Amino acid sequence: MYPFKYHRPTSLEEAASLYNGSDDPVYLSGGMTLIPTMKQRLAAPADVIDLSGIESLTGISVKGDKLTIGAFTTHAAVMASADVRKHIPVLAYLAAQIGDAQVRNRGTIGGSVANSDPSADYPAAIVSLGTTIHCQNRSIDGTEFFKDLFETALEPGEIITSIEFSMPTRAAYRKFPNPASRYAVVGVLVADFGGSIRVGVTGAGPCACRASGMEKVLNDNLKPAAIDAVEVPDAGFNSDLHASAEYRAHLVKVMAKRAVAAMLEG
Amino acid sequence: MSNADTGIGASVKRREDLRFITGEGTYTDDLNQPGQTYAAFVRSPYARARIDAIDVSDALNVDGVIMILTGADMAADGLGDLPCGWMVKQKDGSDMVTAPHPPLATELVNYVGEPYALVIADSRHAARQGAEAVMTDFHELNPVVNLASAAQSEQIHAGIPDNRAYDWELGDKPATEAALAGAAHITRLDLINNRLIPNAMEPRAALGVYEKGTGDYTLYTTSQNPHLERLVLSAFVQVAPEHKLRVVAPDVGGGFGSKIFVYAEETAVIWAAAKVGRPVKWVADRSESFLADAHGRDHVTHVELGLDQSGRFVGLKVQTTANLGAYLSLFGSAVPTYLYGTLLAGQYRTPNIYVEVQGVYTNTSPVDAYRGAGRPEATYVLERVVETAARELGRDPADLRRMNMIQPGDFPYQTPVALVYDIGDYEASLDRALEAIDYQGFPARRIASKDQGKRRGIGFACYIEACGLAPSQLAIQLGAGVGLYESGEIRLNPTGNATVFTGSHSHGQGHETTFAQIVSDKLGIPFDDVEVVHGDTGRVEFGLGTYGSRSLAVGGSALMMAGDKIIAKGRRIAAHLMQASVDDVSFEDGKFLLAASNQSVTIQEVAFAAYVPTSYPEDLEPGLSEKAFYDPKNFTYPAGTHIAEVEIDEATGEVDLVALVAVDDFGEIINPMIVEGQVHGGLAQGVGQALLEHGIYDEQGQLVTGSLMDYCMPRADNLPDFIVDTTITPCTHNPLGAKGCGEAGAIGSTAAVMNAVTDALGVKDLSMPATSEKVWRILKGE
CATH class of the missing domain: 3.90.1170.50 (Aldehyde oxidase/xanthine dehydrogenase, a/b hammerhead)
Structure with a gap:
């Protein structure tokens, strides 16, 4: 690691002021991407602003038909939360698929979402579960949040404070893990909101997105086989040593069918 | 004094583990x-x-x-x-x-x-x-990266045309070619043995x-x-x-060799x-x-196996190009030659074998020994081509192997590729493995898998390895720069406990436990009274170290010899103490016994007398410390059968290893628990090569798989519960009857898994590792 200044603010205001006062700042949430990148000397921020001291960022709450998760909540906490398991069990399932126990104990939902890693798991849920991303001064619709590879709608210095989820009547997530990193080569979340189907896909393209073609056929015919009729072109899909774009396109359909089957089986 | 719980054959828990698992080990960085x-x-x-x-x-x-x-x-x-x-x-x-x-x-x-x-x-x-x-x-x-075309590429080193370090051969070429020309059937196969990165x-x-x-x-x-x-x-x-x-x-x-x-x-x-x-x-x-770190494997091979009408192997011809990397590492030259070509007889009576190996330089990390070192590559070539021949001829792969196996009555068996096998019973391990996998039940399991959209396959590997490196004169004749004996020293201290020095080195093998078991058993002193010292040239006289599954067969034998010397000297001291003739004194379970009497002295009493010689033979040196150098008379030949069963998901191409059986003959076993652990680790690495691991360079010679995010090491959830068993034919030429067990898991399992994958897919070959995308492309007919 290169030398940097470490800060641990206790309020959002203090965090923002530290950010604005630095030439090269970075926020640290769980650090599951940032710390390894810094250790490999691929990132050299001047100021690391650790958000762990801001208590308001942690916690899970239910209000009416919404479930809200603080940005600093760890994957392990989401996995174990009685509220999540009761109201959005698919989210607890998804969190349990992330990384390994060490990663789940440190990594946070806000950190993962803000990073927009193309193969992260959470983004599939963000685009499909009727979410709102709350920041200090505004809120962003989950379907509008991811812009590109590691690019989001966040402005410089903006912090995700919490993520608000709608509650599907039923849903399922299926992931094809990279055998080495266990990130999603492809992950598909299928959610049923009282007859309206939403499909979120991660891993395939530069960032997570909804699969409107699949949603359309599933709204007409909610069966795994319905997916067969959908064309998933691989243009623009990621291609690397673990999976070509063509294979990823194929896996999107397979994972979607499995998610639909799992959802129907309950 | 009984050492039933701690002596040879007892599954003593590893005494070194407490410090390792509690963070109290002392590694170089500590x-x-x-x-x-x-x-x-x-x-x-x-x-x-x-x-x-x-x-x-x-x-x-x-x-x-x-x-x-x-x-x-x-x-x-x-x-x-x-x-x-x-x-x-x-x-x-x-x-x-x-x-x-x-x-x-x-x-x-x-x-x-x-x-x-x-x-x-x-x-x-x-x-x-x-x-x-x-x-x-x-x-x-311009870098030279591609192994297959390295000889036709730019010259890397001055004075080394074709980037070739050597063009080596073993066996009788004309006889082998004649045998192939007269064969009723020839099975041909082109194989790649993928580059591995050790990752200790x-x-x-x-x-x-x-x-x-x-x-x-x-x-x-x-x-x-x-x-x-x-x-x-x-x-x-x-x-x-x-x-x-x-x-x-x-x-x-x-270490795994690296x-x-x-x-x-x-x-x-x-x-x-x-x-x-x-x-x-x-x-x-x-x-x-x-x-x-030096990498492992990385061969390109063409193999031809000739069979007669009845299915007997008549000739085997192997042509291999081996990647040596940018420079020749310490044993980099020997691994694809003497540790590879000599193993191509396997368990079979193939009368004519010829192998030629081109060792070439490339602009990649040096390649050298990695768990198995040459023997996994040889086993892969032989067991893949034998399995393929069985399929081409519509023969049961177990039966075809069985009819070609060297029989117990054939030993000592001179292979056409230099080695002389001393003993083995290959059908015994094959039979045990067939039973363990429930071979009879496989067709039904295959149908059950098919009903679930999965293709099931089964694959065999009947391997042999040459361990216990090595008879020094033979090794030096073959080009080794040093002899490959091992030293052992037993120092009985005045209070009767023992400090034991070995020139082999433990970096996970558990020598501090097994070697203490051997000495405790040999001298009849309590296990806890034996301390094993290794890994320090300032304390241990000499040694050649640990690799090639040699420590027990060679280093353990040196300790047995040192023990004999302790007993011989102890008899003289004991005879003096009992005022008797040496010829009337025998040694058993830690006691020197005087014949036709109830007199005895313990080895501890003898040790004390040796250092406090108040009553002591006049012509004998004080002290009770003996050392020995053991030079093996032959290699040892562990062998066995590994059988793998896989299920392939037709939708994704994922290969699920559902069963892996390993039945090995390691000769006599000192600590069955440690042996089982060694087999487990070896199997994991062998499966890793077949399904997950691949060191990949791009065209510019940059290592693409330079981190654990991209280089896929096997993890527990990639592996089934192994079924591990042993058969025993004791090695005929060392005092322990031991053969070595450190590498076998990585030698047999790779071929078994790939034979299972190709069986499930109904294809002749696919290159390792069998990743889901490669398998998917085959499934869709590419």
Whole structure:
């Protein structure tokens, strides 16, 4: 690691002021991407602003038909939360698929979402579960949040404070893990909101997105086989040593069918 | 005194594990010296380039940087090249062509990660900062990366045309070709044995100390063979004379072969310690391990197996191109030749075998021994082609193997490829394995899988390996630079407990337990009274270290011989104590017994008398400490059958290894629990090669799989519950009857898994690893 200044603010205001006062700042949430990148000397921020001291960022709450998760909540906490398991069990399932126990104990939902890693798991849920991303001064619709590879709608210095989820009547997530990193080569979340189907896909393209073609056929015919009729072109899909774009396109359909089957089986 | 719970054959829990699992082990990086400095290596970013100029002025200005040393400095001090320890003779009788391998590159760099300078600083951080600040003008050259076309590519080393280190052969070419010409059927197969990157849990490390007052050097390093390290550093590299250099390999966290070799880094560190006048430490990070540890395997092979009408093997012809990397590593020349070609008879009575191997240089990390070293490659070739022949002929693969197997009555069996097998019972392990996998039930399981959209396959590997390296004269005749005996010493202390010294080295094998079991059993003293010392040239007289599954068969045998000497001397002391004739004194279970009497003295009493000789034979030296060098009479030949069963998901191409059976004959077993653990680890690595692991360079010679995010190591959830069993034919030529078990798991399982995968897919071959995308493409007919 290169030398940097470490800060641990206790309020959002203090965090923002530290950010604005630095030439090269970075926020640290769980650090599951940032710390390894810094250790490999691929990132050299001047100021690391650790958000762990801001208590308001942690916690899970239910209000009416919404479930809200603080940005600093760890994957392990989401996995174990009685509220999540009761109201959005698919989210607890998804969190349990992330990384390994060490990663789940440190990594946070806000950190993962803000990073927009193309193969992260959470983004599939963000685009499909009727979410709102709350920041200090505004809120962003989950379907509008991811812009590109590691690019989001966040402005410089903006912090995700919490993520608000709608509650599907039923849903399922299926992931094809990279055998080495266990990130999603492809992950598909299928959610049923009282007859309206939403499909979120991660891993395939530069960032997570909804699969409107699949949603359309599933709204007409909610069966795994319905997916067969959908064309998933691989243009623009990621291609690397673990999976070509063509294979990823194929896996999107397979994972979607499995998610639909799992959802129907309950 | 009974040692039933701790003697030979008992599953004693490993005494070393408590310190390992509680974080109390002492690894090289746990050692620190007063005034210690830190080294960081400056490494080539290019696969092939000329170094035009190195500017260290900025680096010297980095806070904390003390000294920067380059390859030129090392050459100016007269240090020698890193040697290759095994001379391979070519077909025409000439010596192989060895490229000079300076520890720090001087004019040319030949692989990404090759070190050419080191920065010494007050802290690890400053050393790294300094290394980054070294400015080097490189003139890039076209790298040679592709193994198959390396001989037709640009010449890497001056004076080595076709990038070929050697063109080697073994066996009778005309007879083999005639046999193939007359064969009723020939099965042909083109195979790639994928490059592997070892990834021991503890990365390599070195701490060099120079005592100015005495001129003594001490090198603490992650070595599987500290005496060999000392020998090479003094005799070849000439860092320091042997008697002024002590090499200590403390706790070492795994090696798998990668820590046998003498590398640039520890060479530079011990040299630099004297230059700086302060101790110098270097610890690799994982990225350095990926780039600069010797890699394994990496062959391209064409094989032809001829069979007669009845299915008997009549001839086997193998042509292999082996990737040696940029330089010949310590045993890099021997692995694809003497540890490979000699194993191609396998368990079969194939009368005619011919193998030729081209060893070629490429601009990649040097390739050397990795768990199994040549024998997994040989087993892969043979067992893949045998299985393919069975399929082509519509024969049951178990039956075809069985009819060709060397029978118990055939031993000693002279193979057509130099080795003489002493003993074995190959059908015994095949039968046990067939039973364990429930071979009869396979067709029903295949149908059940099909009903669930899965393709099921089963695959065999009946392997043999040559372990217990090696009879010294034979090894030296074949080109080895050293004999391959082992030393053992048993020092009975005055109070009757024992300190045992072995020249082999434990870096996960559990010698502190098994060797204590042997000595405890041999001398009838309590297990807890035996301490095993290894890994320190300052304490252990000599040794050749641990690799090739040799420690027990060779090092353990040396301890048995030392034990015999202890007993012989003890009898004389005991006879004196009992005022009897030596001929009337026998030894059993820790007691010297006088015949036709109820008199006896314990070995502890004898030890005390040896050091406090109040009543003692006049013509006998005091003390009770004996050493022995054991030189094996032959290799040992562990063998067995591994059977794998896989299920392939037709939708995704994922391969699920659902069952893996390993029935091995390791000869006599000292500690069954440790043996089972060794088999488990080996199987995991063998499966890793078949399904997950692949060291990949791009066209520019950059290592694409340079981290654990991309290089896929096997994990527990990739593996089924192994079914492991043993059969026993005791080795005929060592006192323990032991053969060795360290590598077998990685030797048989790879071929078994790939035979299962190709069976499930109904294809002749696919290249390892069988990743889901490759399998998916086959499933969709590509």
